[in-house]
Amino acid sequence: MLNIQGFETIVNKTYDVPxxxxxxxxxxxxxxxxxxxxxxxxxxxxxxxxKPLSESTVSLITTAMPDTEQGRSERKLYSSLSTPAPKTMYTLGLSWHDTVTHTRDTGSFLPIEPLLVVQDEGGIGSLAPRFHSVPTAYSQRQTLEEDAPELLERLQEDQADVALLVPL
Amino acid sequence: MDIIEHVGVPRYLHTDFPLGNPLGNPFDRDMQLSHTSMALELLRSASEANTIQRSPYSWDGDPGWRDDYSKVTNENRAELAQAGEARRALQTEMKKLNPRQLIPNP
Structure with missing residues (x-):
């Protein structure tokens, strides 16, 4: 027999957050x-x-800033070496859900290690030698007219064929 | 999901996890690899803009996180108003020191 109350509880707990x-x-x-x-x-x-992913250079874009003195103090576009994968990234000030989780595992938001695994298996041509940090900001003008064109230029310098944007 | 549908992206893999862990549960390397593989597969298979796919994985913690996010209640209303005031004062100071300083989303 269907437990209506239990059913409603499950439905209510698994909705898409508005x-x-x-x-x-x-x-x-x-x-x-x-x-x-x-x-x-x-x-x-x-x-x-x-071209096939197995021949493509894959670039990675995050909204986390580098955990450096400059990255912690100034939110702007940064490019960092992909390997070795950074052990920490600076995520304070971003709208992640800090009352229920944490960002101490960079693998939970920056998929460098999995991309290297896929690269070793031949699933992608290569991971681009650097990944990019983009600032999230109120200014649409800043994003559309300055950061995005500069990011595109850097991706082209990296000879990236595809880009994965993984925002926090 | 609602933001992505509004903004519009070429392809989107929806991972239903608390913000901050788009690859899944912290330290779960298998899940992180799975999500990366799913994203790459979507990149390959999508044929039109706004293609959205959902991950079958779910958060292993309390499902109450959905109710908790940015919740405004009678208990925290005064605190939020105060935080907003403090934030605007800080932004005014930051602008004075460096007009080009980006103001991050709260």
Whole structure:
């Protein structure tokens, strides 16, 4: 016999978090009069792979900053060597869920080691020699007109064929 | 998920984990490798923009994290208002010192 109460409990616990609504209410409670606006595409771009992944250079982009004096004090675009994978990254000030989890395991948000495993197995051509940290900021102008073009330039310097964006 | 649908991305692997651990549970190397492989497979197989796939894995901790995220309650309302004031004061100072300093999302 179906336990209706139990069924409802399960359903209620596994919903998709309404992040936009939560963010709006959270900002409102903090006294911000203007609601947060996300930059978004009217038409989302798409490029099919130009060659097999097994021949492609894969680049990695994170929103975590390097755990260096400069990375901790200035949020901007950084490029860091992919290997060896960093043991720590600077994640303070980002909107991750710090009351239930932590970012002490860089592997939980920066997939360098798994990409090296896939590379060794021949699943990708190679992991790009450096990965990139991008700042999350209120300024859409800063992101769209400065950071994004600069990031694209760096990816092209790396001769990256594809990029994985893994935000926290 | 709702943000991604609004923003629009070419391909998206949805991992339903607390923000901060998009690859899955901390220190779970098998899950992290699985998610990486799923993302690469999606990269290969998608044929149109806004292709979204869900990971079958789930958070191994308390499922109450969904209710907890950025929750505004009567208990924390005053504290949040105070934090907002403090934050705006700090931002004003930061702008004075360095007008180009980026203001991170709270």
């Amino acid at each position: 992040y936009m609504e939560r963010t709006r209410l959270y900002y409102e409670a903090q006294g911000y009069s203007e609601p947060y606006l996300w930059a978004h595409f009217a038409t989302t771009p798409f490029s099919a792979l130009q």
